[in-house]
Amino acid sequence: MGGYGLYVWGAYGVTFLLIGVEIALLVNRSRKCSETKT
Amino acid sequence: MTAQSVKWFWYASPQTFYPVAGVIARWCGAAAAVLCAAGLYIDIHAAGTWMSMFIYVVMAFWAAIGLAFNTRLSHMMASALAPTGALFTFIALWTGSFWGKPTWGTWWVWDARLTSELILLFLYFGFMALQAAIDDRRRAERAGALLAIVGVVNVPIIYYSVQWWNTLHQGASVSLTRAPSMAATMLTGMLVMALAFWMYSIAVTLLRVRCLILENR
Numbered sequence: 001m002g003g004y005g006l007y008v009w010g011a012y013g014v015t016f017l018l019i020g021v022e023i024a025l026l027v028n029r030s031r032k033c034s035e036t037k038t
Numbered sequence: 039m040t041a042q043s044v045k046w047f048w049y050a051s052p053q054t055f056y057p058v059a060g061v062i063a064r065w066c067g068a069a070a071a072v073l074c075a076a077g078l079y080i081d082i083h084a085a086g087t088w089m090s091m092f093i094y095v096v097m098a099f100w101a102a103i104g105l106a107f108n109t110r111l112s113h114m115m116a117s118a119l120a121p122t123g124a125l126f127t128f129i130a131l132w133t134g135s136f137w138g139k140p141t142w143g144t145w146w147v148w149d150a151r152l153t154s155e156l157i158l159l160f161l162y163f164g165f166m167a168l169q170a171a172i173d174d175r176r177r178a179e180r181a182g183a184l185l186a187i188v189g190v191v192n193v194p195i196i197y198y199s200v201q202w203w204n205t206l207h208q209g210a211s212v213s214l215t216r217a218p219s220m221a222a223t224m225l226t227g228m229l230v231m232a233l234a235f236w237m238y239s240i241a242v243t244l245l246r247v248r249c250l251i252l253e254n255r
Contacts, residue, residue, distance in 0.1 A: 004140055011136040015082050015129050019238070022125055026245050033252040 052111050052251040059244040059251075067241035073234035081224070083137060084211070085232040087130040089239060090158060091193050093123035097165075098190040101183035110254070111247075113179040116186060117169060118246035122239050124162035131155055134207075142206055150199035151207035154192060161189040175254070 049055050097119040104112030134152065135145045146152065165182050172178035195202075200209045211220050220228075 007136045007140050011082065011133040014132050015086070018125055018129065022122070022242060026242055026249075029249050030245060033249045036252075 063241045063244035066237040070237035081228045083133040085235050086126045089235045090127035098186045101186040105183040114250045118243045127159040149205040150203040154196040
């Protein structure tokens with residue numbers, strides 16, 4: 001990557017990590033809500 | 039005309055909106071995954087920044103509707119948008135920083151674009167913290183709505199900051215009034231990524247609204 005690997009993967013990595021965390025938290029919250037309300 | 043209006047108002051109720059939100063969220067989630075795979079190799083910074091501003095405007099819109107008409111679903115929409123808006127604002131700042139280091143030689147400068155985007159992140163955090171800090175739900179929703187509406191003034195400041203002040207950040211590459219100053223393949227990829235983030239935002243926001251509906255039942 002011509003010495004720019006840290007910058008490219010640093011940006012992509014954190015972006016998709018955060019999106020993954022948001023989805024995981026949301027799925028967990030949805031599951032809890034469904035369990036308690038049914 | 040009257041029948042159409044009745045249908046729209048029918049979906050303004052949390053109970054009737056709940057199943058519709060589930061269907062839309064599933065479709066948008068699938069579309070986001072496909073679009074993300076297609077546009078993955080291109081710019082996430084510009085698409086993330088657009089989303090951070092757009093989500094704030096939509097959040098302020100729902101907050102204003104909730105404040106004006108006292109509709110619970112509007113306040114829920116505003117609350118559901120805030121975490122995703124904060125996420126995209128952080129992504130915009132983070133990826134911008136990783137762009138800035140190799141191109142400008144620094145991770146961060148207190149220039150107008152970067153600072154106003156940072157203020158946007160604080161506005162999202164402030165909105166969520168304010169709602170969480172007040173026990174009475176109605177009061178929390180109204181207080182949050184006021185903050186969201188006042189804070190919307192920051193969005194045009196972010197957008198025009200590169201024109202109003204002498205900034206290190208480059209000017210807009212894409213504009214409605216003139217031809218884009220980038221290659222067509224880059225522009226296409228960027229727009230695909232923006233569309234993917236749109237679909238993702240709709241999906242997670244509607245999933246969060248469904249949780250809020252269940253929690254407040």
